[in-house]
Amino acid sequence: MSDRNLLRVPTMAELTAEGKNPDILFWVGCAGSYDDRAKKITRSFVKILNSAGVNFGVLGSEESCTGDPAKRAGNEFLFQMQAMTNIEVLNAYDVKRVVTACPHCFNTIKNEYPKLGGNYEVIHHTQLLQDLIDQGKLTLEGGEYKGKRITFHDPCYLGRANDIYEAPRNLIKQMEGELLEMNSCKSDAMCCGAGGAQMFKEAENGDEEVFEARTKQAIDANPDIIATGCPFCNTMLTDGIKMKDLNDQIKVLDIAEIIVKANNL
Amino acid sequence: MNYLSNILFVIVLVIGIFMFAKNMGKLIRNVKLGRNVDRSDNSSERWKTVLWVALGQSKMTKKPLAGLLHIIVYAGFIIINVELLEIIIDGVFGTHRVFLEPLGSLYPFLINAFEILAFLVIVSVVIFWLRRNILKLTRFHKPEMKGWAFNDANNILYIETLLMSAFLIMNATDWNLQQLGAEHYHATGQFAISQFISPLLSGMSEISLIVLERGMWWFHIVGILFFMNYLYWSKHLHILFAFPNTYYSKLTPRGELDNLEAVTTEVKMMMDPDADPYAVPEGDEEEPGKLGASDVLDLNWVQLMNAYTCTECGRCTNVCPANETGKLLSPRNIMMKTRDRLEEVGKIVDEKGKFEDDGKSLLNDYITPEELWACTTCNACTDACPVLIDPISIIMDLRRYLVLEQSAAPTELNMMMTNIENNGAPWQYSPSDRLNWKDEE
Ligand code: SF4
Numbered sequence: 001m002s003d004r005n006l007l008r009v010p011t012m013a014e015l016t017a018e019g020k021n022p023d024i025l026f027w028v029g030c031a032g033s034y035d036d037r038a039k040k041i042t043r044s045f046v047k048i049l050n051s052a053g054v055n056f057g058v059l060g061s062e063e064s065c066t067g068d069p070a071k072r073a074g075n076e077f078l079f080q081m082q083a084m085t086n087i088e089v090l091n092a093y094d095v096k097r098v099v100t101a102c103p104h105c106f107n108t109i110k111n112e113y114p115k116l117g118g119n120y121e122v123i124h125h126t127q128l129l130q131d132l133i134d135q136g137k138l139t140l141e142g143g144e145y146k147g148k149r150i151t152f153h154d155p156c157y158l159g160r161a162n163d164i165y166e167a168p169r170n171l172i173k174q175m176e177g178e179l180l181e182m183n184s185c186k187s188d189a190m191c192c193g194a195g196g197a198q199m200f201k202e203a204e205n206g207d208e209e210v211f212e213a214r215t216k217q218a219i220d221a222n223p224d225i226i227a228t229g230c231p232f233c234n235t236m237l238t239d240g241i242k243m244k245d246l247n248d249q250i251k252v253l254d255i256a257e258i259i260v261k262a263n264n265l
Numbered sequence: 266m267n268y269l270s271n272i273l274f275v276i277v278l279v280i281g282i283f284m285f286a287k288n289m290g291k292l293i294r295n296v297k298l299g300r301n302v303d304r305s306d307n308s309s310e311r312w313k314t315v316l317w318v319a320l321g322q323s324k325m326t327k328k329p330l331a332g333l334l335h336i337i338v339y340a341g342f343i344i345i346n347v348e349l350l351e352i353i354i355d356g357v358f359g360t361h362r363v364f365l366e367p368l369g370s371l372y373p374f375l376i377n378a379f380e381i382l383a384f385l386v387i388v389s390v391v392i393f394w395l396r397r398n399i400l401k402l403t404r405f406h407k408p409e410m411k412g413w414a415f416n417d418a419n420n421i422l423y424i425e426t427l428l429m430s431a432f433l434i435m436n437a438t439d440w441n442l443q444q445l446g447a448e449h450y451h452a453t454g455q456f457a458i459s460q461f462i463s464p465l466l467s468g469m470s471e472i473s474l475i476v477l478e479r480g481m482w483w484f485h486i487v488g489i490l491f492f493m494n495y496l497y498w499s500k501h502l503h504i505l506f507a508f509p510n511t512y513y514s515k516l517t518p519r520g521e522l523d524n525l526e527a528v529t530t531e532v533k534m535m536m537d538p539d540a541d542p543y544a545v546p547e548g549d550e551e552e553p554g555k556l557g558a559s560d561v562l563d564l565n566w567v568q569l570m571n572a573y574t575c576t577e578c579g580r581c582t583n584v585c586p587a588n589e590t591g592k593l594l595s596p597r598n599i600m601m602k603t604r605d606r607l608e609e610v611g612k613i614v615d616e617k618g619k620f621e622d623d624g625k626s627l628l629n630d631y632i633t634p635e636e637l638w639a640c641t642t643c644n645a646c647t648d649a650c651p652v653l654i655d656p657i658s659i660i661m662d663l664r665r666y667l668v669l670e671q672s673a674a675p676t677e678l679n680m681m682m683t684n685i686e687n688n689g690a691p692w693q694y695s696p697s698d699r700l701n702w703k704d705e706e
């Protein structure tokens with residue numbers, strides 16, 4: 001392992017032991033922690049955080065599922081158990097700001113935790129990346145992505161659920177990628193099929209899978225890259241592209257991954 | 266003899282309004298059968314939503330043609346009904362065009378405006394009819410749109426055409442009668458649209474013109490009264506319910522689902538190390554409430570009002586990823602079935618004075634688990650709905666019942682939930698491996 005692959009990922013427990021309280025907590029999420037594809041996104045994001053000198057911490061083994069899939073599967077009980085346990089941990093560390101690369105975690109912590117006693121400023125990683133640029137801590141170099149045809153798939157829980165459409169698009173534009181919009185985009189974007197706990201079950205009978213339909217729409221925009229900002233969307237669209245045998249022509253990447261490659265971090 | 270028509274008019278008017286009020290009372294009672302939910306907050310934001318979404322129809326602009334036609338029909342319909350005031354006064358007091366004198370030159374201006382609107386309404390309605398019946402737009406031909414739902418939509422188009430035509434023909438005959446110097450028919454001049462109808466009637470005798478003119482006048486007012494009473498059975502109820510429905514709509518971010526409070530209390534008890542696990546909760550002898558919903562009475566009143574407000578336009582179903590990929594789920598159908606079941610429950614309440622179990626429920630008899638489990642909670646439906654209906658909240662409440670009261674989740678979801686319970690992640694990984702990504706590449 002080369003040096004630059006060494007990530008600095010302090011846990012809240014370590015930081016607290018040193019008497020430190022970081023500026024922001026990076027909520028990694030279950031997909032980002034365990035899913036092989038999503039772990040790459042997590043690493044990419046941390047590389048950017050490290051290079052921009054962001055003072056952050058993670059919960060590590062103290063992090064637990066936000067409860068989103070349980071809640072949306074109808075298990076309010078399990079959701080609230082998870083939520084209250086997490087809130088206890090977050091409050092014990094006196095967390096004020098949370099950033100996450102998962103729109104589901106983002107939505108749950110931002111919108112559903114406050115009424116259970118968890119009040120934090122929660123931002124999506126694309127928003128933090130934009131902040132870093134605005135503060136001059138991160139400069140985007142288009143690199144190999146300059147002029148590349150990039151379409152952005154809006155994750156439901158970032159877009160419609162929380163009205164965030166521009167942060168990821170601005171990042172693509174600043175890398176001088178050619179931003180292509182699918183026919184249905186932003187608030188009209190079609191779901192990838194993973195939300196509402198669908199990720200964890202077989203689909204009901206129908207004509208096709210939701211991810212196939214959405215992948216077709218993405219392909220119709222004729223991109224080199226399908227960018228997204230959600231580990232679940234990433235999985236679904238990657239599957240769709242594989243199914244169409246297009247994995248050599250079209251890459252499905254998270255915005256953070258694109259930045260890492262472009263900036264050669 | 267002269268008073269006969271005044272008396273008849275008053276009787277028709279009173280019966281029409283009485284029946285309308287009675288039906289509305291029943292609808293409101295049915296809505297109130299729902300559970301309580303507090304939407305009394307933030308009234309300025311709520312009024313803004315009403316002005317923007319219900320009155321301004323802001324959501325309709327997404328489909329520009331339909332949006333434009335709809336605003337014409339809607340505005341036309343409302344504005345032309347200002348005429349109703351004159352009709353009622355004329356009807357009760359036996360006058361004719363009572364506003365002509367006091368309004369002076371404003372009167373022909375108004376009637377001209379009404380006529381142009383009436384004409385535009387007819388044109389729009391014809392286009393609507395063509396879209397539905399000839400072009401057969403897919404959203405109007407989904408399985409739930411068979412039978413009454415389909416006829417209802419066309420009926421409204423026919424009623425609107427007839428009402429507008431009656432208004433125009435009435436004005437046309439009026440002018441012909443003026444030309445013949447018929448008694449009571451004050452000179453008004455010709456109007457923008459009816460002037461083209463007048464020549465068609467030129468051969469008619471005075472008496473048949475009077476019959477036609479009176480006939481159209483009566484048709485107009487009786488038609489309106491009929492229409493008001495038709496609303497009870499129709500998706501057209503939205504012309505009234507859109508207002509309260511948008512007022513009481515959800516203002517929080519779309520992605521936010523409510524947290525069940527009954528569960529919060531229980532979870533807090535469980536997590537409190539000082540709580541006595543065997544303690545009997547104070548002062549509440551009642552059965553703990555059902556978690557989630559299996560029938561309409563378990564839904565809250567906003568959800569029930571949503572069901573009555575649904576215009577059956579299918580904008581939701583049109584963008585529902587589950588429906589688009591051929592699954593059984595259709596958010597419109599969720600709303601239509603909720604309304605159907607609520608109607609059925611309402612009838613039981615009518616007969617027996619209160620709800621008595623009829624062996625049926627919204628869940629299973631109307632909405633199947635297969636539909637419920639296909640939802641990705643993507644919010645495409647709530648975003649598309651022109652009257653801010655929230656089908657997801659109903660889907661979620663029914664899911665909650667399936668899971669919390671019946672443990673009837675699909676097997677894979679049970680596995681996912683067991684994993685969360687055991688190791689804090691939807692997959693079977695140990696919490697101690699959470700940071701493994703740090704050193705992998
Ligand atoms: S939230 Fe559910 S019902 Fe609504 S559009 Fe998405 S999948 Fe369909």
Ligand code: SF4
Nearest residue numbers: 575576578579581650
């Ligand atoms: S729920 Fe809304 S969008 Fe769907 S059919 Fe009813 S009115 Fe139309």
